[in-house]
Amino acid sequence: MKRFIPPLFLYGGSALCLAVLVLAAFGIRFNVSPSLPVGFYAWQKLTNEEAAGLHTGDIVIFCPDEATSRLALERGYLKRGPCPHGSVPMGKPILAVAGEIVEVRPEGVYLNGELIPKSEPMEFDSKGREMAIRYGMFEVREGEYFVLATRVAGSLDGRYYGPISAGQIMARAERP
Numbered sequence: 001m002k003r004f005i006p007p008l009f010l011y012g013g014s015a016l017c018l019a020v021l022v023l024a025a026f027g028i029r030f031n032v033s034p035s036l037p038v039g040f041y042a043w044q045k046l047t048n049e050e051a052a053g054l055h056t057g058d059i060v061i062f063c064p065d066e067a068t069s070r071l072a073l074e075r076g077y078l079k080r081g082p083c084p085h086g087s088v089p090m091g092k093p094i095l096a097v098a099g100e101i102v103e104v105r106p107e108g109v110y111l112n113g114e115l116i117p118k119s120e121p122m123e124f125d126s127k128g129r130e131m132a133i134r135y136g137m138f139e140v141r142e143g144e145y146f147v148l149a150t151r152v153a154g155s156l157d158g159r160y161y162g163p164i165s166a167g168q169i170m171a172r173a174e175r176p
Helices: 007-025 066-075
Strands: 028-031 039-045 059-062 090-096 101-105 108-111 136-139 144-147 169-174
Antiparallel strands (some): 028 039, 039 169, 059 090, 090 144
């Protein structure tokens, strides 16, 4: 028995795929990660110099370092993609810039001595696997950023891999 697929469904699906490709050509991407609100984001590609001038609250798109990529791929947190270590890029908001003091404690992340709400690191991921938390206090250095996504408890962010370098950042993202 043949299965009938209505033409409207086929045309609609094709039109949606075409729209996503066209938007991507203009730097518009659709985010499905819970670390940021789901929806469309405009990506502005950045040079290393431009990446060095970002501010707290900016949403950055970056390639994770080798250890983070390896862990994220092995555990299925990220898919394979174009980053140097084989994963898709990550998108997170900047919490701290050069000169600011970040401290990761069991009760949460402190920025310049103030506890950030909903920032407690998770000791285990959703499948019960232990997380390597970067406990401690440090000053964010020139050319570094500390990223933190507090929308969901299990976000893979600076609590687990520390600051990122400006060289890892490929774009700034904004809601269009």
